Amino acid sequence: MKKKQRIGELFCGPGGLGYAAVKNANCKHIWAIDSDADSCKTYAFNVCDYFGMGDDLPKSVIVSDVAEINFEELKPIDGLLFGFPCNDFSLVGEKKGFKGKYGGLYKYGVKCLEAHQPKWFLAENVSGISNKKDNSAFIKIIEELENAGKNGYEVNVHKYKFEEYGVPQRRHRYIIVGLRKDLKLKFKPPLETNINNFISAEVALENYANYTKKKNATHIEDTKHSNTVIKRLQATKPGQNAWNAKIPKEYQLSGVKGAKLSQIYKRLEGNKPAYTITGSGGGGTHVYHWKEDRALTNRERAMLQTFPMNYQFYGNKESVRKQIGMAVPIKGATKIIKAIIKTLEKKPYKYSKKSTFIQNRELF
Secondary structure, eight states: OOOOEEEEEEEOOOOOOHHHHHSSSEEEEEEEEEOOOOHHHHHHHHOOOOOOOOTTOOTTTEESSSGGGOGGOOOSSSSSEOOOOOOOGGGSSSSGGSSSSSTTTTEEEEHHHHHHSSSSEEEEEEEOOOOOOHHHHHHHHHHHHOOOOOEEEEEEEEEEEGGTTOBBOEEEEEEEEEEGGGOOOOOOOOOOOOSSSOHHHHHHTTTTTHHSSSSTOOOOOOOOOHHHHHHHHOOOOOTTTTTSSSOOOOGGOSSSSSOOTTTOBBBBTTTTOOOOOSSSOOOTOOOSSSSSSBBHHHHHHHHHTOTTTTTOSSSSSHHHHHHHHHHOOOHHHHHHHHHHHHHHOOOOBBOOOSSSSSSTTTTT
């Protein structure tokens, strides 16, 4: 077996990328950083197999604001993973971009590349970071990543539609893969495996009922709904939401009508992949069952994010929901990281002919 790639991770969350790398793609955990203590506990338990008590964490999993980290003091790595927080670029929300609290956090990935100059990196962000009218923010991020370190990086930018990779969820994300230029290698996204055979929400959750019967079943708490919400859901067909369903007046939400893309109180369609699982938002954003009049549980959301059934999350119900929604689906992440490793080892693999990033910086 080839020597394991040593990885570091910024904004590690509960371990979507980290688990894929360490458990599925012959990588070795060296360090991981996140400002959220619950996420770090989840990461340590599942990625590092760390079963310490209470708030205890291994020294390699660091609860910290990334701005407080001295990257020079961290152990050397071969690869860097960072799904920099995407709130300010998301299609859901105010889209503050660089002006927002999270917009400039990618710079810490650049700083880490400057300090460690790993062979490769993988950076992830939402599709909303690209704007047809003005791609300047995205281009700025890409160019800074390309020019990081002594050698710079050969960068591939691709918009992954995770349902095309066997994930039972329509989750579209830009993933930037960089290989250090002195390696003289180019990365190509792995071939889409499920373009004509998407995995539906119903198939993905078919074992959930049996799982709930187990004594050690976790994260199966139901959300308590008011009678109004239940009546609203009863009048909503699969695929419909609170704005386009024919809901009796007394149970309707006040607000803009005709928002067909809205996920507010939107039911899943059992025969199709789920819509995007999110980690934040108030009433109506919890993802709703196609048949039962209820929101999905955290375990069901985790299943749609392709976390293993034995994956354990730390924190209260809302903390766990946030962790699940912010993560990269493990199944998709595994395929991408395995393709990176094969590229480094100069091994052939089937790759996609699609490209969402071209040299003149147009399209996206």
